[in-house]
Amino acid sequence: MVAKRLFRYAMNFKRSILIALAALMVAVGADVFSPIVAKTMIDRHITGIESVWVETHDARQAVSYHGRHYKRLVYASAEEKKGKKRTIVQAGRNFYFVKGRVETGGKNTYRDGKLYMTYNGKTASYRAEKISYAGVLRFYSPEIPYILKLLILYFGLYVVSGFGQFTQYFYLQKAANRIIQKMRNDLFIHLQKLPIPFFDNLPAGKIVSRITNDTEAIHELYVAVLSNFFSGLVYIAGIYIAMFLLDWKLALVCLLLMPILWLWMRVYRKFAQQYNRMIRSKVSEMNAMINESIQGMPVIQAFRREKQTKETFEQLNRTHFKYQNKMLVLNALSAHNLTGILKNLVLVAFLWYFGHSALSGLSAGLSVGLLYAYVDYINRLFNPISNIVNQFSNLEQALVAGERVFRLLDEKGEDVGTKSVPRFKGHVEFRHVYFGYKENEYVLKDIDFEAKPGETVALVGHTGSGKSSIMNVLFRFYDCNEGEIRIDGTDIRSLPRQSVREHMAIVLQDPYLFTGTIYSNVSLGDPRITKEKAAAVLKAVGADQVLGNLEEGLDEPVFEKGSTLSSGQRQLISFARALAFDPAILILDEATSNIDTETELAIQHAMDVLKKGRTTFIIAHRLSTIKNADQILVLDRGQIVERGSHEELMERKGKYYQMYQMQHSGGTEAAG
Structure with a gap:
């Protein structure tokens, strides 16, 4: 399951995640506690003078009023609580002094020197004295120190919350970056293990999309989705706990939101x-097409296929746009609209309930502080809910992206072996080899020959005859279906692929150069190949003459595929690269087909020297370049139809003779 595998990836960096979650708990605790502090400040201190007071002889922490000292009952000592009771009651915007102890918190009105108080549906009247503005300030004076302390605590909670949120964000981002770094490394390393046939069936652009775009979507999962979901759930739990502690009936009403949101999440996920x-599929296809179009731009422009290419891309883009719009509608319905409507409904219901209770005189237990706290909690409740709903889209994108990434990681590969084998002597045997790229469609049929150490074997034949396929199975890019291939008497399938290739090198017809320098393309980053050795092998293949006009020599920059170099220069660098690794077996796959005559003569001279002690296979396009080969194999439709030296094959006047005559008489048919 995708979610479980994403979780296992996260557990590689659980320390950072646990620190982030601990910091998140601190931040949530501070945030959830702050409205309770505000409620305490409002109910106990700001509106706290509307309470029972006791007359005292101790002037400390007491209020002087009409020559007597009064202290709030909650601050009085056990002895002081035995004194005469007085009550301060608010009616409208004024405060009134009432002798005796009366219940507060109901609906109060003042007229004709009497205070009428409605409490729990019953009305009572008391003689009351209006307190002046200065008197109200005096009664407030004992509360100032408490209010200041609570304000400092309130501010401190915000500081703690801010620090916790910063810590949570930092460590969660750090963990997410490390997770994606590991995932991309795993993907790239896994690509090296995949067999060549895998790449035959999947465009490069789609693979690139999985390593870049899809992993970026997963990055959002760990940063945005994980953060919002965890913080949201902790916030919601904390807020509901606080709500139940304040008023369980109101909390139960608010709890009805959860089933609605769960139901909406199920509906959303179904479509999302x-x-x-x-969307991810079309992004991948567009990446593949862009990559293919850039690679084939000369062909597209040469054959005037710009319009058709544009129409194909527009079709992909149109489908992508269509589903993006569908997601936009779905997200618009879920994000602000749904949570906004629910929030307003809850607020209206709560305010109606509070106002109705106050007007009916049934507001026992309902205070201004409770009103503030609940409004604050409702607002806070919908922030994490909104954040969670807004992350549904990222969650679904990440899960779909994760599915595609893990599908690539699940492709069967082969571990890169580190086992080293002694240098081959170069004795190569093909024993009745059959091979096909597709099942039951053989491109090689009963290939049987032997190449002794130090021999040069040339493979010739028309296009599709099987020359390159022989090299593919020798290099173990593919394994033969029947028969066996032996090097120095050992079946190559019994060795790791990397061990087979350790003492082999190949020069392709279309050489591939990497972005870097000429030196980095010769050495391929192998520290054993110094600049001096690179210069020596370049000179050995005659590249010093062709590359001599480059300003920076070995440090000359090479851009993608060597686009700034001629085909001859690229081929010489590729040839020097192969020789730098001193292979026991050298394969030249039509290596001189793209080189001018002067460069070809230089390579021919270098080859004569370097073939000593090395078994060389040449896939020949120009038959004139293989006259000195020890053995020439003529292939036709996957079979060896002739074999021998150049002189022997010319004497037979068979297929090789016909191809040779055709080339040298100006014929147009290609031999490779």
Whole structure:
């Protein structure tokens, strides 16, 4: 399951995640506690003078009023509580002094020197004295120190919350970056293990999309989705606990939101998963097409296929746009609209309930502080809910992206072996080899020959005859279906692929150069190949003459595929690269087909020297370059139809003779 595998990846960096979650708990605790502090400040201190007071003889922490000292009952000592009771009651915007102890918190009105108080549906009247503005300030004076302390605590909670949120964000981002770094490394390393046939069936652009775009979507999962989901759930739990502690009846009403949100999440995921799969698929296809179009731009422009290419891309882009719009509608419905409507409904219901209770005189237990706290909690409650709902889209994108990434990681590969084998002597045997790229469609049929150490074997034949396929199975890019290939008497399938290739090198017809310098392309980053050795092998293949006009020599920059170099220069660098690794077996896959006559003569001279002690296979396009080969194999439709030296094959006047005559008489048919 994708979610479980993503979780296992996260557990590689659980320390950072646990620190982030601990910091998140601290931040949530501070945030959830702050409205309770505000409620305490409002109910106990700001509106706290509307309470029972006791007359005292101790002037400390007491209020002087009409020559007597009064202290709030909650601050009085056990002895002081035995004194005469007085009550301060608010009616409208004024405060009134009432002798005796009366209940507060109901609906109060003042007229004709009497205070009428409605409490729990019953009305009572008391003689009351209006307190002046200065008197109200005096009664407030004992509360100032408490209010200041609570304000400092309130501010401190915000500081703690801010620090916790920063710590949570930092460590969660750090963990997410490390997770994606590991995932991309795993993907790239796994690519090296995949067999060549895998790449035959999957465009490069789609693979690139999985390593870059899809992993970036997963990055959002760990940063945005994980953060919002965890913080949201902790916030919601904390807020509901606080709500139940304040008023369980109101909390139960607010709890009805959860089933609604759960139901909406189920509906959302049903459609979002379908839309996101299509979006990710089309992004991958567009990447593949862009990559292919850039690679083949000369062909597209030469054959005036710009319009058709544009129409194909527009079709992909149109489908992508269509599903993006569907996701937009789905997200618009879920994000602000749904949570906004629910929030307003809850607020209206709560305010109606509070106002109705106050007007009916049934507001026992309902205070201004409770009103503030609940409004604050409702606002805070919908922030994490909104954040969670807003992350549904990222969650679905990440799950779909994760599915695609893990599908690539699940492709069967082969571990890169570190086992080293002694240098081959170069004795190569093909024993009745059959091979096909597709099942039951053989491109090589009963290939049987022997190449002794130090021999040069040339493979010739028309296009599709099987020359390159012989090299593919020798290098173990593919394994033969029947028969066996032996090097120095050992079946190559019994050795790791990397061990087979350790003492082999190949020069392709279309050489591939990497972005870097000429030196880095010769050495391929192998520290054993120094600049001096690179210069020596370049000179050995005659490249010093062709590359001598380059300003920076070995440090000359090479851009993608060597686009700034001629085909001859690229081929010489590729040839020097192969020789730098001193292989026991050298394969030249039509290596001189793209080189001018002067460069070819230089390579021929270098080859004569370097073939000593090395078994060389040449896939020949120009038959004139293989006259000195020890053995020439003529292939036709996957079979060896002739074999021998150049002189022997010319004497037979068979297929090789016909191809040779055709080339030297100006014929147009290619031999390779």
